[in-house]
């Protein structure tokens with residue numbers, strides 16, 4: 001995998017956040033500097049509150065009434081979380097969107113929540129907006145303690161809460177047999193010795209989605225995919241939905257990672273742009 005060359009510019013002016021020293025770090029991917037505390041970017045204040053975000057603001061063709069949840073995963077446990085199944089009633093592919101696996105990666109689950117109201121022209125869409133609902137409610141990465149849902153696939157029924165949840169999600173996806181899973185995440189960390197995941201699309205296997213992938217690549221090259229550049233990284237990490245569904249069930253997964261140094265409204269817009277690109281590619285929306 002290509003190791004990114006990144007320059008660290010420690011500017012003479014260091015910023016101070018809540019008594020912790022933040023340093024400006026220059027990221028060549030974006031040709032911009034961002035305040036970092038150690039290896040973690042400092043998120044800017046929200047420019048648009050979640051409660052003010054509407055589907056129309058992000059180009060989502062919205063139904064007049066909100067779609068309602070179709071079923072619950074891990075019902076009757078503390079991790080229970082709703083799935084929205086939106087069926088156009090017309091022939092077409094099935095796509096599954098997972099978001100909120102890491103609750104502090106808010107743009108992914110904000111985007112998925114706005115997509116609950118989408119009106120489709122063809123095919124069907126399943127949306128799991130808050131895979132890790134407890135984490136989303138507390139704005140934290142883990143399910144409980146240090147349990148990471150995205151290292152728990154394919155999961156285990158009756159295992160620890162993350163394994164049990166991973167099993168329910170994996171089971172729901174494999175029953176649906178979607179042509180594509182979109183897993184919406186965000187990235188906050190940069191270190192010289194690891195791949196930078198800000199504004200990336202991660203894939204493990206492209207079997208069956210080659211043409212979609214090339215259309216995403218083409219849009220990224222034309223800089224018409226999101227406001228800031230998106231790159232592509234492979235493979236997904238072991239135990240992730242990306243890696244497990246691709247290898248274990250032959251279901252291709254694209255993991256979207258927006259960079260948490262950008263304003264929240266931009267990150268939500270970029271997440272939605274990529275989802276809408278995929279839905280448009282399959283003729284599910286105009």
Ligand SMILES: [Zn+2]
Nearest residue numbers: 102105185186
């Ligand atoms: Zn994540």
